[in-house]
Amino acid sequence: MQIAVCVKQVPDTADIRIHPETNTLIRDGVDAILNPFDAYAIEEALRLRDRLGEATVTAVTMGPKQSEAVLRQALAMGADDAVLLSDRAFAGADTWATSLTLSAALKKLNAKIILCGKQAIDGDTAQVGPAIAAHLGFSQVSYLTKVIDISGDCLRVERLLDHGRETVQVPVPTVMTVVRELNNPRVATLNALRQARNKPIPCWTSQDLLLNAEEIGLPGSPTEVREIFSPEVRGRAEMIQTQSIEQAVTLLMQRLGQLPGEDRP
Numbered sequence: 660m661q662i663a664v665c666v667k668q669v670p671d672t673a674d675i676r677i678h679p680e681t682n683t684l685i686r687d688g689v690d691a692i693l694n695p696f697d698a699y700a701i702e703e704a705l706r707l708r709d710r711l712g713e714a715t716v717t718a719v720t721m722g723p724k725q726s727e728a729v730l731r732q733a734l735a736m737g738a739d740d741a742v743l744l745s746d747r748a749f750a751g752a753d754t755w756a757t758s759l760t761l762s763a764a765l766k767k768l769n770a771k772i773i774l775c776g777k778q779a780i781d782g783d784t785a786q787v788g789p790a791i792a793a794h795l796g797f798s799q800v801s802y803l804t805k806v807i808d809i810s811g812d813c814l815r816v817e818r819l820l821d822h823g824r825e826t827v828q829v830p831v832p833t834v835m836t837v838v839r840e841l842n843n844p845r846v847a848t849l850n851a852l853r854q855a856r857n858k859p860i861p862c863w864t865s866q867d868l869l870l871n872a873e874e875i876g877l878p879g880s881p882t883e884v885r886e887i888f889s890p891e892v893r894g895r896a897e898m899i900q901t902q903s904i905e906q907a908v909t910l911l912m913q914r915l916g917q918l919p920g921e922d923r924p
């Protein structure tokens with residue numbers, strides 16, 4: 660059984676800055692990290708491999724050469740192989756073109772169980788996992804919280820809903836997107852990190868995936884971005900700091916014009 664896990668390199672959003680004039684992300688000096696949700700996807704892929712016995716885990720990413728770093732992180736955690744999808748022709752891809760490109764690679768890998776993070780912390784659309792399932796015609800489970808059992812060609816799993824959890828049975832092949840409640844991702848050992856650094860990672864281009872220029876990258880992206888802007892800051896906040904809650908209430912009432920005078924408390 661071939662298990663694949665899709666991992667994305669993202670800017671560390673703890674340090675996100677927007678250029679005030681161009682309203683684009685300032686990437687200079689911002690650390691690139693493994694999308695946090697993808698660590699849970701890697702961990703679950705490794706656990707599924709152990710439960711299935713005869714299985715292989717391959718990590719896949721689409722991105723520039725430097726995104727190889729997240730593949731090495733997956734290898735250090737225990738993935739058997741990794742594939743980088745990198746080509747100038749992939750640039751400018753929206754979620755449709757990204758998921759189409761990933762799907763072509765996952766098909767080439769003959770992946771039957773595909774794990775993705777719930778969402779990427781930069782794009783935040785949560786569309787790529789479900790879109791891969793649609794492109795490949797696989798079943799899909801979003802917000803996976805537990806793999807209960809695996810029997811024959813089916814998985815019984817639990818998924819998170821807005822107000823509870825749901826148990827569903829899905830046929831394999833399947834695509835599952837994962838949430839943090841699923842597991843605790845393991846920490847790679849120093850030795851594993853060292854070995855992962857030297858492991859060869861094949862790079863597949865659009866030619867390897869038999870994809871035409873019109874269906875990938877910007878030309879293959881139906882999304883049209885009309886405008887990107889930072890939301891206008893409206894109003895202002897004022898912290899009311901007083902000795903007691905009564906004083907704070909009086910001051911607030913005065914500010915709202917419900918009581919005369921401003922300097923009583």
Ligand SMILES: Cc1cc2nc3c(=O)[nH]c(=O)nc-3n(C[C@H](O)[C@H](O)[C@H](O)COP(=O)(O)OP(=O)(O)OC[C@H]3O[C@@H](n4cnc5c(N)ncnc54)[C@H](O)[C@@H]3O)c2cc1C
Pocket residue numbers: 665666667694696697700719720721722750751752753754755757758761774775776777778779780781782783784785786787788880882883884
């Ligand atoms: C018109 C347009 C042009 C764009 N141009 C660019 C561009 O030039 N450069 C650029 O970096 N971004 C570009 N983007 C953003 C890019 O489309 C998204 O980052 C990408 O499609 C993934 O969407 P997301 O980040 O919302 O992922 P989500 O759907 O939120 O991610 C969910 C999960 O899918 C998997 N996943 C997502 N992306 C990848 C990936 N690349 N490799 C492997 N697994 C993945 C991961 O498991 C992730 O946890 C563009 C977007 C639009 C709309």
